[in-house]
Amino acid sequence: MAAVPRARLLDLMKVQCQIFSTTYNPDGIRTGNKILRQRLRGPTLAKYYPPRGPTINTLEKEFKPWNLETINEQEEDRQEHLAGVRSRGKGAPKKKRTAPAATDKKR
């Protein structure tokens, strides 16, 4: 094999780089371009868990402007139960509006 001078090979490389629009880097200096070539993984990673779907409560809220009625059985059951409990006088006490009076715990 005929020996080709290194300068000529480098010239060839330079022309190659110009034609194919790649970076001319004969010494193999690390420029960190491989980091820039990497695609961003964030969006796919963030999509791992499924988003929260609509519930009856959110649908109710959505449909309110159009005066559409929704049937929320759970909520109805809860209201029924609450009414029963209150009629028996077993309901939860009302939320206090004022701060409770300070009780001295000194013995």
Add this chain to the structure above:
Amino acid sequence: MSMFRAKKLDLGCFINIKTIRDHSKRKAFAQHEPERQALRYIIRNTTLPARTRAEAQLQLTRMHCYTRPTQIRGRCLLGGKGRGILRDFKMSRYNFRMQALEGNIPGVQKASW
């Protein structure tokens, strides 16, 4: 950390604190990924002055641990387990088996020959 947590619950799968935490880590990573990659590029680029690169290294290590990709862990969508996860199905091995035997996973059937 609570500052990365969504103000309103936005998960449609099994919910416990571990899945919520993992989800917020994923979102934090997605948000800060360009910054991390830029710093990583500065660090790897040997043509830049050594001082800049050292500063970039410091800045990268000073970033919050939630923005690191290594903090992210695959978790089971049905039980929140962190070990024995089949990545393709996002399920722990036991849940995968149960779902597969019930026929809920398309294209999966028990091998028999």
